[in-house]
Amino acid sequence: xxxxxxxxxxxxxxxxxxxxxxxxxxxxxxxxxxxxxxxxxxxxxxxxxxxxxxxxxxxxxxxxxxxxxxxxxxxxxxxxxxxxxxxxxxxxxxxxxxxxxxxxxxxxxxxxxxxxxxxxxx
Amino acid sequence: xxxxxxxxxxxxxxxxxxxxxxxxxxxxxxxxxxxxxxxxxxxxxxxxxxxxxxxxxxxxxxxxxxxxxxxxxxxxxxxxxxxxxxxxxxxxxxxxxxxxxxxxxx
Numbered sequence: 001x002x003x004x005x006x007x008x009x010x011x012x013x014x015x016x017x018x019x020x021x022x023x024x025x026x027x028x029x030x031x032x033x034x035x036x037x038x039x040x041x042x043x044x045x046x047x048x049x050x051x052x053x054x055x056x057x058x059x060x061x062x063x064x065x066x067x068x069x070x071x072x073x074x075x076x077x078x079x080x081x082x083x084x085x086x087x088x089x090x091x092x093x094x095x096x097x098x099x100x101x102x103x104x105x106x107x108x109x110x111x112x113x114x115x116x117x118x119x120x121x122x
Numbered sequence: 123x124x125x126x127x128x129x130x131x132x133x134x135x136x137x138x139x140x141x142x143x144x145x146x147x148x149x150x151x152x153x154x155x156x157x158x159x160x161x162x163x164x165x166x167x168x169x170x171x172x173x174x175x176x177x178x179x180x181x182x183x184x185x186x187x188x189x190x191x192x193x194x195x196x197x198x199x200x201x202x203x204x205x206x207x208x209x210x211x212x213x214x215x216x217x218x219x220x221x222x223x224x225x226x227x228x
Contacts, residue, residue, distance in 0.1 A: 035217065037166075037219075044209065044219060044220075044221050044222045045160075045166065045209055045211075045222075046219065047211075047216065047217035047218065047219065050217075061216065061217075062123075095165055097165075097166075100168075100171060102172075107154060107156070107171070107172075107213035108156035108168060108171045108211060108213050108217075109156075109166075109168060109211075109217075110167065110168030111167075111168075112165035112166055112167070113165065115165055
């Protein structure tokens with residue numbers, strides 16, 4: 001069974017750094033993109049970026065470029081989403097999801113991880 | 123950038139009703155569109171990809187249609203477990219999601 005398991009909820013202060021994780025299992029991790037999606041409280045889904053773990057090819061949404069860093073560790077089949085300096089506005093649920101590829105291009109996402117709640121508050 | 127809109131933003135319906143949700147892109151995206159269902163407190167779930175292909179394991183009462191700029195998601199006979207929020211997502215140039223349509227109980 002394909003599964004993505006995310007790290008647990010985090011409570012941080014503004015200015016702190018954070019790295020959350022998404023571990024894939026049940027499939028060849030390096031053969032599929034991983035995407036990250038933000039959902040702010042009571043709001044919709046926002047695509048943040050994708051990574052191809054095989055070669056770490058990464059693509060960011062313009063809205064998130066420079067704000068976060070996406071990485072992957074092939075040896076542990078884990079993708080990461082990282083902040084260097086959190087803001088209160090980063091408070092949200094963050095989901096990872098496996099990318100479906102069509103002729104080598106990532107198009108849509110499934111299955112999804114269970115989500116990681118990040119709360120940033122002083 | 124491609125912008126996605128959905129209508130209605132919410133719909134109240136009864137079990138057994140036929141429900142249709144519309145998604146529109148501000149430029150043509152061929153059939154590069156997906157639909158997701160999200161229940162409260164849960165992760166989204168892929169329902170439809172390539173505008174009209176049913177994801178494995180998804181009940182056949184769900185169907186998708188359209189191409190270019192206008193797309194639909196139809197639930198032929200609404201079941202209690204279908205009350206949720208539905209999102210479209212363009213897959214032509216990026217992964218922009220629509221704002222969502224909440225289906226709740228009338």
